[in-house]
Amino acid sequence: MAEKMKTLLDSLDQFIKVLALAQSVHAKDWDIQHVQRALDWGTYFQHVHHRFRTDNPVRSTIETQITERNKELSRYIENYNPIMFDDLHNGRDILCMSLLQNKALPDPTFKYVTELLRNADSKSGESTCSTHIISQKVVSELFLSLPLLAFEKLHELLDNPVLMTQADLLRSSLEKRLQLSEDRQKPSVVSEFLGQISKPRVYHLIEAILLSNEALDLLSDLLLDWVQSDDDHCVGFFMNVNCQVLARLSFMTSKFRNVYINHLVKLGSSMAQDVTCGKWVSDTFKLSFDGLLDHYKHLMEEPEDVKDFVLSNLRTLKSQDGNYDVSGISVWTDILAEIHKT
Known part of the structure; x- marks a missing residue:
């Protein structure tokens, strides 16, 4: 019995260190196999918790070992999060949460862990309440961080x-x-x-x-x-969304296209010629003439129906401004001229 207890406590030491490493910069070296082995440890200690939670002598021994390891690790690891005996029941979830909050975790490993949580949460018949709660918490915290x-x-x-x-x-x-x-x-x-x-x-x-x-x-x-x-x-x-994406969305839905074009019209209408530099500038929006032109150029890369819609809109705006062909008088004349160059 003493031999088995020593083996259990040695394994517990290793698992506590694994949980600590999951919070550290050393997670940058973790691949999917590292995560799988760590999760196996978590599963094992879930069983340990279930088996000994009402066995006071064994539980006391385990708790003493946990306390000692917490003290040791807290001396070496800044902001170390100590664990308790009852945390062993949620060891897998704690491990996943630590990894997903760790910016050092490699992208493929991050994706693997999130997929594990999503799959566990979707299997309502198999997932535990704690897994469901922790996955929802992960979702919220990841969005905010x-x-x-x-x-x-x-x-x-x-x-x-x-x-x-x-x-x-x-x-x-x-x-x-x-x-x-x-x-x-x-x-x-x-x-x-x-x-x-x-x-x-x-x-x-x-x-x-x-x-x-x-x-x-x-x-x-x-x-x-x-x-x-x-x-x-x-x-x-x-x-905040780049022009190429906005143009793609304009192709996907005419409703979005109309709102987007109306926004571009507001941008252009806010511009006036700065006679000191000979450029169109806006006091309302932080966008240059070249920035506005970039939006329209990407729209010109979309299918014919989008291009026709945009060109028709620009010609109408040019006409409303007096239908001048001389540059520097109407921002819409200048936008059309630049588009026709390409």
Whole structure:
């Protein structure tokens, strides 16, 4: 019995160290196999907790060992999170939470752990209450801790595993909430959920969800409705999402296209010629003439119906400004001239 207890306590030491490593920079070296072995340890100590939770002598021995290891590790690890005997029951969940909160974790390993949580949460017959709660907590905390992102090209966004995983988690969580809501409640559910995510993070998550769909579904419609429901949302979305993405969304839905074009018209209409430098500038929006032109150039790369719509709109605006062909008089004349050059 003494030999078995020594083996158990030695194994416990190793598991506690594994939990500590999951919170440290050393997680940068973890691959999927490391995670799988650590989860096996977690499963083993779930059984240990179940077997000895009412066995006072053994439980006391285990608790003493845990206390000693906590004291030892706290001396070497800043902000070390000590564990208790009852934490062994949720060892797998604690491990996953620690890894997902650790910025040092490699992207493929991060994605593997989030998939584990999502799969466990979706199997309601097999998942435990703690797994469900911890996965929901992970979702919320990940949204709020997502680092600021900037993407120059569309493929950079779609190839970013962290962002796409975050977007998948947001989609999954929203879809579950929407399934439990009546139709009239769905917009407020989306608004409430998105309202918890800081800006501009929320805009990048929305664009990732929208672009991951070949066709717009109910959730996509609700996300676009949220963007279009408020001037601040609209301006924030258009200013933080790159032109290529906005052009793609304009092709996917005419409703979005109309809102986007109206926004571009506001941008252009706010511009005036600065006679000192001979450039179009805006006192209302932080966007240069070249920035506005970039939006229109990307729209010209879309299918013919989008191009025709945009060109028709620009010609109407030019006509309303006096239909001048001389540069420097109408911003719309100059936009059209630059587009025709390309």
